[in-house]
């Protein structure tokens with residue numbers, strides 16, 4: 001766009017900022033509760049609300065409490081909730097079989113939410129890390145994360161989540177060929193309406209630290225994830241990954257983390273025009289919530305500003321731990 005500008009004083013751009021009404025008229029971007037997917041941490045037990053120290057205001061919830069939280073979130077106008085299980089260490093194995101157990105925590109929570117709040121879109125996570133004894137998203141053989149055997153396991157995990165009633169499956173593993181394999185399996189098994197929101201551009205980031213505490217994976221992870229997650233300096237690679245996943249049958253794509261990667265969000269939306277989401281991850285949340293708690297920044301203001309930035313960059317929506325707090329503010 002080439003802005004055509006009259007010379008000053010014919011042009012006084014401050015005229016457009018003079019009152020709240022005029023500012024509202026010319027606002028380019030809006031933020032609303034329907035822009036959010038709310039990630040929640042699920043644990044076993046009943047009546048459990050367990051705070052996560054590195055994520056002030058975020059708790060691990062037992063299934064009954066997740067159902068209550070989902071009901072409240074939906075009433076606030078948040079259309080979707082995303083489940084992350086805190087897996088009991090005794091259930092983590094080398095074969096990751098708990099990942100496709102029809103009665104695992106994630107599947108139980110999905111069934112319970114779909115029974116209580118059927119209109120809400122339940123999103124689930126596909127990757128082996130919550131169930132893997134070594135904390136990796138794929139199987140490890142001789143120190144190498146193997147691709148194709150992992151994809152076979154991801155298919156089993158996906159089908160068990162679809163059977164439980166998940167509306168949106170989020171493959172976060174970054175293996176090659178998994179979107180095509182999952183799409184084919186969903187079609188073949190009568191789950192043609194299940195959506196795939198691919199974690200297409202997922203970076204090997206330091207911003208995931210608090211999440212790994214939240215799901216109990218910090219101690220488990222051996223080494224790093226650099227052979228499957230992206231180098232933070234790469235942008236063309238992100239476009240290739242997104243193009244590939246869309247061509248294999250992804251309905252929506254995600255960029256993760258969010259705030260440090262707004263250029264990737266913008267480029268992805270401009271290049272593909274597909275429904276594009278960003279994940280404002282745990283470290284981003286912790287920085288804003290932690291600084292807000294200490295009074296170093298105005299926490300609410302920075303929260304909304306950060307979420308608006310995703311929309312301005314071109315995202316259709318944001319996965320954010322702030323979803324209920326932000327929705328409450330936006331609803332007034």
Ligand SMILES: NCC(=O)CCC(=O)O
Pocket residue numbers: 125172207208209210211212280281282283
């Ligand atoms: N697969 C989901 C994540 O890795 C979330 C990361 C975060 O919130 O830090």
